[in-house]
Amino acid sequence: xxxxxxxxxxxxxxxxxxxxxxxxxxxxxxxxxxxxxxxxxxxxxxxxxxxxxxxxxxxxxxxxxxxxxxxxxxxxxxxxxxxxxxxxxxxxxxxxxxxxxxxxxxxxxxxxxxxxxxxxxxxxxxxxxxxxxxxxxxxxxxxxxxxxxxxxxxxxxxxxxxxxxxxxxxxxxxxxxxxxxxxxxxxx
Numbered sequence: 593x594x595x596x597x598x599x600x601x602x603x604x605x606x607x608x609x610x611x612x613x614x615x616x617x618x619x620x621x622x623x624x625x626x627x628x629x630x631x632x633x634x635x636x637x638x639x640x641x642x643x644x645x646x647x648x649x650x651x652x653x654x655x656x657x658x659x660x661x662x663x664x665x666x667x668x669x670x671x672x673x674x675x676x677x678x679x680x681x682x683x684x685x686x687x688x689x690x691x692x693x694x695x696x697x698x699x700x701x702x703x704x705x706x707x708x709x710x711x712x713x714x715x716x717x718x719x720x721x722x723x724x725x726x727x728x729x730x731x732x733x734x735x736x737x738x739x740x741x742x743x744x745x746x747x748x749x750x751x752x753x754x755x756x757x758x759x760x761x762x763x764x765x766x767x768x769x770x771x772x773x774x775x776x777x778x779x780x
Contacts (some may be wrong), residue, residue, distance in 0.1 A: 613715030613744075616757060620646075620748040621713040625681070625703040628689035633703055635679075643676045643779065644748040645770060647761070648716045648741040652684045652692035652702075653726050656743070656763035663767040665698045671767075674774050675750070681705050683721055683739035691728050691735070706738030717742045745770070747779075755779070 614620065624634040638644060645664075649657045664671070664678045671678055678700040684692070689702040705711055708718035718739040725734050745766055747756035756773060758766070773779075 613759065614746065614754050614757065616754050618754045620644075620746070620752050620754055621710075622752075623710045623713060625705055625710060626686045627704070628686055628693045628702040630686050630690075633679075633701060638677055639752055640750055641675075643674070643750055643755075645671070645676055645678045645745065646681065646714070646748060647679070647743075647745040647766065648681050648705075648711055648714070649743050649763075650682065650740045651722070651724065651735070651737055652682055652688050653695065653735060654724065657682070658692075658696060660743075660761075660763035660766050661692070661698050661700065661702075662696055663764060664700050665696070667767045667771060668699050670771055674771075675780060676774070677701065679703060681710055681741070683708060683711075683718070683737035683741060684735065685737070688735045688737070691733065695726075695728050705741070708739035708741060711739070711741045714744070714746060716744045747773075749779075 622636050624632055627633045651657055661680055680700055681703045683706050686704045689704055693702055711718050718741050721738045723734055723736040743761045745758045745761050746754055749755050
C-alpha cells in the first residue's frame, strides 16, 4: 500500500476527515452558519470591509477552548482597532454556544458547524462529536456537539485571501501571537 493510501486509511480509522488545508495565498471559501444567537451569519457580509480571524476549536466550555475564547475577548478593542472580526467555529449547537458566550462573557462571533462542513472547506480535520456536562448558573447541562474540530487558526484578508495559517495553535497564546503578527506586518 503506498503512503498516500495508508495515510487515508489511518485517517478513516481515527474518524478524521481527509481534506487538504488551505494555504497562505489561497482564496478563503465563503461560508455561512448559525451564530450563538441563532441568526444566520455570512462571511460575505465582511468581504472588503474587515480582516477575519477564523479559528476552529474542539468544544465549547472546555479548558483550552475557554482560554482561547477569553483571550480573544480580552483583546476585542485591539482587534477592532486593526479592523479585524474574530470568528470562532466549533461543532457545538447554537444553544451550547449561547451558554458558552454568556457563561464566559464572550464578545466574539461563535458559529455552529455541527457537521463540520465549514471545517472541511478550510481543510481542518474533524473527528467524532461528543458531549460534556457542565454546571451553568447552578443548573447541570449536557452540551452535545456534532463533530470535534482540530484547533486551527486562519487570518483572512479584507479581499478574502489567506494571510496566515496555524495548525499547531497554543490556545492561551493564539490571540497574543496574532496581535504581534499584525503589528509586525502592519496589517491594516
